[in-house]
Amino acid sequence: MTVEQYLSGRILLAMPGMFDPRFERSVNVMCVHDENGALGIGIGHVRQGVRFHDVLEELDIDPGVSPNREVMNGGPVEPGRGFILHSTDWGGADTIAVEGLCALSASMDVLRAIAEGQGPSQWIMALGYAGWGAGQLEAEMRHHGWYAADGHREVLFQTPPEGRWMATWRAEGIDPALLSNETGRA
Template sequence: MFDARFERSVNVLCVHDENGAMGLNIGEERAGVTFHEVLGELGIDPQGSADREVLRGGPVEPGRGFILHSLDWGGSDTIEVHGEDGPLCAVSASMDILRAIAAGRGPRRWLMALGYAGWGEGQLEAEMREHGWYAARGDAEVIFDMPASQRWLAAWQAEGIDPALLATTTGHA
């Protein structure tokens, strides 16, 4: 990738339409920030919820939080994220989901990210033509079951690709 902020990033593309695209980087933790700390800042009692790392979702609005989660929870602001074979997961950005997770009523699988990656109309397509991104199939195990530091390699391996064999230059045929 030509932008160092996205080097070895693993982005779940949440929205992609005629207006642009929005994704969450799930491959990098945000140093020194935990889920319980975020809940505390928002005045939500973490109760018995698991404390987890918070991910650096992207450079846009780095103070805005998103929950990427399994399909077993839905709110009015929930957007389904589709993979090759249909719905893969969902993304929500409400206080309701944070309260539900804290109370043990939230989705079974979830990640929290602060910030997001955004592309204007046609921008992502142009970056793809310049070989700036590789579009892998969505894999719930890579998304939810791998530590953030292992997701980049796991995403390539899930595609059957050894990233050590990738060239650092591209061409056009």
């Protein structure tokens, strides 16, 4: 693959009829994708029973002025590990730029900054991530698992979680009801 074919900064959507029920109607921000594999953060499903202040309390961080937002189910890998997808107006030592779409931080610094009202202007917290080994995502895409949408910032930060899957399809100009849930060979 060439660098242009990697999916960092794009939004990965589960196709209708996704073969893995853990990813049904999944919306993943692709943070890293290269010859070694891929890492995405799920933003389409809320982690039930967990809110942002619960996470801060668990880490002994005073919630301060932070809103008590829902936390996303970021993916099945390391479900106890937290990530913040955020606008690029804040950055810490371990912040990773996500190809013009947003930034990713996983340090305590970003949590403290949000609690103190000094963090990024837009942010989403997720627990866990979706990971693929070298070539694994490409193979899944060939077998009708995923669609790589452009990185739509308005979907990421301005659309409620339950609407992100459909909003991304709409932003791409596609009605998912018209897509087949099976593939074939010509």
